[in-house]
Every structure is written in structure tokens, then in C-alpha cells.
Amino acid sequence: MKLQVALCVACLLLTGSAQDRATFQRGNDQRGRCQYTFTVSSPREASCPLSGGGPEMEALKARLTLLEAHVSRLVGEGPGAGPRDAHAQAELERARLQREKEQLDGTVQDLQARLVDMKQEVERLRAQPCPAAFPQSAALQDGGRRAASGSGGVSPLVSRSMVQSERGRVRDSAWSLGSPGYQELKAEVTQLPASQLTQEGTEDDTGCGExxxxxxxxxxxxxxxxxxxxxxxxxxxxxxxxxxxxxxxxxxxxxxxxxxxxxxxxxxxxxxxxxxxxxxxxxxxxxxxxxxxxxxxxxxxxxxxxxxxxxxxxxxxxxxxxxxxxxxxxxxxxxxxxxxxxxxxxxxxxxxxxxxxxxxxxxxxxxxxxxxxxxxxxxxxxxxxxxxxxxxxxxxxxxxxxxxxxxxxxxxxxxxxxxxxxxxxxxxxxxxxxxxxxxxxxxxxxxxxxxxxxxxxxxxxxxxxxxxxxxx
The missing domain is CATH 2.40.128.630 (Lipocalin)
Structure with a gap:
């Protein structure tokens, strides 16, 4: 396509240079009709109103302009490709933004539902009564430690076995007397029924509720x-x-x-x-x-x-x-x-x-x-x-x-x-x-x-x- 354009431009340039030496002229008479004359250069040649090329030259220039526009669009350059490409890009961008908006809306809805569930879980956890004392396992551990240190009358061997046995039952290495807040939270969580933690009813979750x-x-x-x-x-x-x-x-x-x-x-x-x-x-x-x-x-x-x-x-x-x-x-x-x-x-x-x-x-x-x-x-x-x-x-x-x-x-x-x-x-x-x-x-x-x-x-x-x- 670029080669064809180049050939057309070369032809036009050759034609223009030939017209400087040519004796074949074109003009309009008083009735508006085009006349062709064979003459030499004269001062009156410049007065011909269509000496710039006439309708055929103008049509050729228009066709050349269209051809250049087509070439520009094919190669993605030039003013002819701008508006249409910009519109297409705007449509694609709008569609992409709409898809992202729909995805974000779905995410917001999921987050809202999860927020409601979390608030209700928090309310249920807050409604649970706090334990009045440490769990029995903590008391046993404390008693075992006192016995091991010699502050009680129980044999250290017996106290250690009690502690080990209780630890085996609890199976929680993080359970210690140094963190009572953790103990209270663990007591509340372990009292929560598993049916409340499932999203859908199961075969074991057959009870009624809100x-x-x-x-x-x-x-x-x-x-x-x-x-x-x-x-x-x-x-x-x-x-x-x-x-x-x-x-x-x-x-x-x-x-x-x-x-x-x-x-x-x-x-x-x-x-x-x-x-x-x-x-x-x-x-x-x-x-x-x-x-x-x-x-x-x-x-x-x-x-x-x-x-x-x-x-x-x-x-x-x-x-x-x-x-x-x-x-x-x-x-x-x-x-x-x-x-x-x-x-x-x-x-x-x-x-x-x-x-x-x-x-x-x-x-x-x-x-x-x-x-x-x-x-x-x-x-x-x-x-x-x-x-x-x-x-x-x-x-x-x-x-x-x-x-x-x-x-x-x-x-x-x-x-x-x-x-x-x-x-x-x-x-x-x-x-x-x-x-x-x-x-x-x-x-x-x-x-x-x-x-x-x-x-x-x-x-x-x-x-x-x-x-x-x-x-x-």
C-alpha cells in the first residue's frame, strides 16, 4: 500500500514538472465550458482561473487524500485513525470498568453478609457468661506446681504425673496460668455449638432457631x-x-x-x-x-x-x-x-x-x-x-x-x-x-x-x- 502511494506521488510530481514546459493548456470560456489550447507561455496564461489543475486535479488530490487516510488507518497513524480508535478504546475501557464494578459489587455484598454474620457471632459470644473461676485443669496444674515446689504435702512424683495426665487430656500447649484472658476466650469458644459455625444445615444440625x-x-x-x-x-x-x-x-x-x-x-x-x-x-x-x-x-x-x-x-x-x-x-x-x-x-x-x-x-x-x-x-x-x-x-x-x-x-x-x-x-x-x-x-x-x-x-x-x- 505504501509503495502504491509513493508511485502516485511520483506521477503527480512528474506531471507537474511537465506542465511547466507543456504547451497544452486548459481553461473555461465565457459559458463555463472547458477549452484546451496549444500555446506557449504568455502573460495571459496566469489569468486562467483553473491553471492550478482544474476539476480533474482537484479530484485527484481528493482521492490522494483519501488514500493517505486509508493508509494511515491501516498503519495506526494519522488523524483518520484517531477518533474511531479512541471511540473503540473508550468502549473497551467502559466495558472493562463495568465488569470490575460488577465484581466489586459482588465482593461488597459478600463482605456485608460476612459482616452481619460476624456481628451476630460477637453478640452471641458476649452473651456467654464469663467463668467464675479457672477451669479445673488450670487448678490441677497450679496444684501440681505447688506440690512440685515443696509447698504442699503431695509427693513431687505424684504431682508431676497428675500434671502430665491433665496436660495429655487438655492437649493444648498454650494453656497456662499466665494468660487468664486467653483462658476465658477459650472457654467461651469451646462452648459454642459447631452447628452455628456452618454456613448450611447438615444432618446433625436439625434444631430450630432464629x-x-x-x-x-x-x-x-x-x-x-x-x-x-x-x-x-x-x-x-x-x-x-x-x-x-x-x-x-x-x-x-x-x-x-x-x-x-x-x-x-x-x-x-x-x-x-x-x-x-x-x-x-x-x-x-x-x-x-x-x-x-x-x-x-x-x-x-x-x-x-x-x-x-x-x-x-x-x-x-x-x-x-x-x-x-x-x-x-x-x-x-x-x-x-x-x-x-x-x-x-x-x-x-x-x-x-x-x-x-x-x-x-x-x-x-x-x-x-x-x-x-x-x-x-x-x-x-x-x-x-x-x-x-x-x-x-x-x-x-x-x-x-x-x-x-x-x-x-x-x-x-x-x-x-x-x-x-x-x-x-x-x-x-x-x-x-x-x-x-x-x-x-x-x-x-x-x-x-x-x-x-x-x-x-x-x-x-x-x-x-x-x-x-x-x-x-
């Missing part, structure tokens, strides 16, 4: 059409043995529409993620809202346009019980802040079947009632001080009600807790993520120790961490 933290969401599936913008998905935490559907069965129902009846069953989580149902059940009554749950082989839901609760037996594929929820608001009277006719929200936890709702008597505040899972009869009710329309969603865990502050904020909190065992309520701040910006369902599964949620077409789950059970 909600400590919620993990980042894990997406399992995305709905295929607009009917799946919000809905319900679940697994039976207490699938009856010998029933037609085991505990690995996953169930899903899309709740957009006026005639919501289809309940889809999937063999396991893998088939659920792939979208291949093995069973489709048709409910006898259309359901309303996203408050349905699955418990002990039955599907519990609210019948559309009513306060009636329905228990649908999956094994017989028939209605096993129907009952009105006394005084409960329905069809938009007391929904959650996101709407969706979520006046009546059923829930399941370690203590059984619950329903979260409100009534005229409660003046819009949340009411929690425990239900008989067979007859749907209300066993006991609790009225809270938090308005139902002020929270995005709610769920039950270990007999405690928890509410979600926002259904759209990417980083929100579980902001309220009510203990039905003590009747005590308190404000909390457990971090929670709405990854897809429209969380319409949050339910707890006590068997898997997870929260199941439906966030803007996405079916996701969260791991939960429960703390030590408070002494009643």
Missing part, C-alpha cells in the same frame, strides 16, 4: 411464556411413605390467568430444570395468588374469588377438605405490596401448616394462624403489629414469621420477625437478593432448609442458616 443468614440465589429454571411471570414451585417436605410421589418430586403451577388449574409434576430437580413434566393434574377449583403449598401428600391453595381454603389430595386426585378462613380478606383487600391478590398466603415449617393473612378486625395488620392439616380448622391465631401491605412477602420458619422488605430491590432485607411461641416481635436486617427484580413468591421448605422463590419468570432457591435455639 434466621441468621440467607445465601445467594440459585436459579433452577426460567418459565417459557408470559403465564410464568409469577407462580409457585415446591417440593413436599413430608412426602408420605409409600405414596405415588416421593420427596424428590417437584411441582409447579403458573398463576397468571383467570382459570389457574394445571399443576405440573416433575420426577426430580434435573427434570424440572429441563422442563419435562411427568404428571399434569387438573385442579377441581381455580386457584388464586401465589400462596399455595405442598404438605404431607396434599396440595393446599385458596379458591379463586373467595376466602375458602382447599386441600387437594395428590394420591386420589380429589378434594379432601374445604373450609373458609374466618374474616380473612381476599381478592385484593389485604395483599402484599407487589399485589397479585396475595391476601391469603399458606406456609409450611417444622411445626406444620400455617396461613398468613389479614382481616377487618386486624385493620390490615398481618395475622398468623396455625391450621389443622387435615380439616383446615384454625387451631390458634396471632395478630402482629406490621401491616401486610407494607411488606413484599412473608414465610414461616421454626414457628417464627419473617417478612421481606422489597420485591424489586436487588439488595433488600428480611426486616421483621415475630415469634409465635413468645409473642415477641423485633426488627431485623438479614440481607436478601432479588436477582431478577420481581419476586412474587417466597416459601420455606423445612426438609431441605431452603427458601423457594419465583423471581420474574425464574424459579430459584436460597440456602438458609438458623442459629442456636433460644432457651425458653
Amino acid at each position: 434466621l441468621v443468614s440467607v445465601s445467594e440465589p440459585v436459579s433452577h429454571r426460567k418459565a417459557d411464556n408470559i403465564a410464568g411471570k409469577y407462580g409457585v414451585w415446591m417440593q413436599d417436605p413430608e412426602a408420605p411413605p409409600g405414596g405415588p410421589y416421593g420427596p424428590q418430586m417437584v411441582w409447579r403451577i403458573d398463576t397468571i390467568g383467570t382459570d389457574v388449574r394445571q399443576l405440573f409434576g416433575y420426577e426430580d430437580m434435573n427434570q424440572f430444570s429441563r422442563g419435562f413434566p411427568t404428571k399434569v393434574l387438573l385442579l377441581p377449583d381455580p386457584m388464586e395468588s401465589t400462596g399455595a403449598v405442598l404438605y404431607h401428600g396434599s396440595f393446599y391453595y385458596q379458591r379463586r374469588l373467595s376466602r375458602t381454603l382447599v386441600r387437594y389430595d395428590l394420591a386420589t386426585e380429589s378434594v379432601a377438605a374445604r373450609r373458609e378462613l374466618p374474616h380473612a380478606g381476599f381478592h385484593g383487600q389485604y395483599p402484599y405490596s407487589w399485589g397479585g391478590y396475595t391476601d391469603i398466603d399458606l406456609a409450611v415449617d417444622e411445626q406444620g401448616l400455617w396461613v398468613i393473612y389479614s382481616s377487618n378486625k386486624a385493620k390490615g395488620n398481618i395475622v398468623v394462624s396455625q391450621l389443622d392439616p387435615k380439616s383446615l380448622e384454625v387451631r390458634k391465631s396471632w395478630e402482629t403489629s406490621v401491616r401486610k401491605a407494607a411488606v413484599a412477602n412473608a414465610f414461616m420458619t421454626c414457628g417464627r414469621l419473617y417478612t421481606l422488605a422489597s420485591y424489586t430491590a436487588p439488595n433488600t432485607t428480611i426486616n421483621y420477625s415475630y415469634d409465635t411461641a413468645t409473642g415477641q416481635a423485633k426488627a431485623i436486617a438479614v440481607p436478601f437478593q432479588n436477582r431478577y427484580g420481581y419476586n412474587s413468591m417466597v416459601d420455606y421448605n423445612p426438609s431441605h432448609r431452603k427458601l423457594y422463590a419465583w423471581d420474574n419468570f425464574h424459579m430459584i432457591s436460597y440456602g438458609v442458616r438458623l442459629g442456636k435455639l433460644d432457651a425458653k
Whole structure:
């Protein structure tokens, strides 16, 4: 390319030098037409308005300028390459900064969650009573030293054996009388249950306690059409043995529409993620809202346009019980802040079947009632001080009600807790993520120790961490 440019420039220079001696001239007449004349140099030649080269020369110069610009761009030099390259570099830099910002945001969220966990651990450690005296092992060591120095009546040989035996039991070379602060800290740490130090529940960690933290969401599936913008998905935490559907069965129902009846069953989580149902059940009554749950082989839901609760037996594929929820608001009277006719929200936890709702008597505040899972009869009710329309969603865990502050904020909190065992309520701040910006369902599964949620077409789950059970 550079060689071609050089040849073109040489041709132009030769042509210019030839024109100094040439007798072939070009000019415009009075009508604007170009005339070519063969003449010699004269004073009138300089008066030709196009003696600088005319249109063809100007076009040639323009083409040469473009050619130089192209060459400059190819070699990465010159003014022609600057703006476009600068714009491309700016776009790349902007994309890099955006990626770094997203990574930093994730790091900040992780650090915030860890900070909350650390604060709670510190509070629990501070709540532990300080030991009134040194541990027995320290007393034995001290007694052994006194005996060895001859201050006591015990034989030095016996005292040394006692000390060695005690040291073998303690197995801690740093345990000494010279650091009582370390001894107190060690006593507090050794009294801390191992279940509080794990991020997720294990087979040994089966007790109940307050909600400590919620993990980042894990997406399992995305709905295929607009009917799946919000809905319900679940697994039976207490699938009856010998029933037609085991505990690995996953169930899903899309709740957009006026005639919501289809309940889809999937063999396991893998088939659920792939979208291949093995069973489709048709409910006898259309359901309303996203408050349905699955418990002990039955599907519990609210019948559309009513306060009636329905228990649908999956094994017989028939209605096993129907009952009105006394005084409960329905069809938009007391929904959650996101709407969706979520006046009546059923829930399941370690203590059984619950329903979260409100009534005229409660003046819009949340009411929690425990239900008989067979007859749907209300066993006991609790009225809270938090308005139902002020929270995005709610769920039950270990007999405690928890509410979600926002259904759209990417980083929100579980902001309220009510203990039905003590009747005590308190404000909390457990971090929670709405990854897809429209969380319409949050339910707890006590068997898997997870929260199941439906966030803007996405079916996701969260791991939960429960703390030590408070002494009643």
C-alpha cells in the first residue's frame, strides 16, 4: 500500500514538472465550458482561473487524500485513525470498568453478609457468661506446681504425673496460668455449638432457631411464556411413605390467568430444570395468588374469588377438605405490596401448616394462624403489629414469621420477625437478593432448609442458616 502511494506521488510530481514546459493548456470560456489550447507561455496564461489543475486535479488530490487516510488507518497513524480508535478504546475501557464494578459489587455484598454474620457471632459470644473461676485443669496444674515446689504435702512424683495426665487430656500447649484472658476466650469458644459455625444445615444440625443468614440465589429454571411471570414451585417436605410421589418430586403451577388449574409434576430437580413434566393434574377449583403449598401428600391453595381454603389430595386426585378462613380478606383487600391478590398466603415449617393473612378486625395488620392439616380448622391465631401491605412477602420458619422488605430491590432485607411461641416481635436486617427484580413468591421448605422463590419468570432457591435455639 505504501509503495502504491509513493508511485502516485511520483506521477503527480512528474506531471507537474511537465506542465511547466507543456504547451497544452486548459481553461473555461465565457459559458463555463472547458477549452484546451496549444500555446506557449504568455502573460495571459496566469489569468486562467483553473491553471492550478482544474476539476480533474482537484479530484485527484481528493482521492490522494483519501488514500493517505486509508493508509494511515491501516498503519495506526494519522488523524483518520484517531477518533474511531479512541471511540473503540473508550468502549473497551467502559466495558472493562463495568465488569470490575460488577465484581466489586459482588465482593461488597459478600463482605456485608460476612459482616452481619460476624456481628451476630460477637453478640452471641458476649452473651456467654464469663467463668467464675479457672477451669479445673488450670487448678490441677497450679496444684501440681505447688506440690512440685515443696509447698504442699503431695509427693513431687505424684504431682508431676497428675500434671502430665491433665496436660495429655487438655492437649493444648498454650494453656497456662499466665494468660487468664486467653483462658476465658477459650472457654467461651469451646462452648459454642459447631452447628452455628456452618454456613448450611447438615444432618446433625436439625434444631430450630432464629434466621441468621440467607445465601445467594440459585436459579433452577426460567418459565417459557408470559403465564410464568409469577407462580409457585415446591417440593413436599413430608412426602408420605409409600405414596405415588416421593420427596424428590417437584411441582409447579403458573398463576397468571383467570382459570389457574394445571399443576405440573416433575420426577426430580434435573427434570424440572429441563422442563419435562411427568404428571399434569387438573385442579377441581381455580386457584388464586401465589400462596399455595405442598404438605404431607396434599396440595393446599385458596379458591379463586373467595376466602375458602382447599386441600387437594395428590394420591386420589380429589378434594379432601374445604373450609373458609374466618374474616380473612381476599381478592385484593389485604395483599402484599407487589399485589397479585396475595391476601391469603399458606406456609409450611417444622411445626406444620400455617396461613398468613389479614382481616377487618386486624385493620390490615398481618395475622398468623396455625391450621389443622387435615380439616383446615384454625387451631390458634396471632395478630402482629406490621401491616401486610407494607411488606413484599412473608414465610414461616421454626414457628417464627419473617417478612421481606422489597420485591424489586436487588439488595433488600428480611426486616421483621415475630415469634409465635413468645409473642415477641423485633426488627431485623438479614440481607436478601432479588436477582431478577420481581419476586412474587417466597416459601420455606423445612426438609431441605431452603427458601423457594419465583423471581420474574425464574424459579430459584436460597440456602438458609438458623442459629442456636433460644432457651425458653
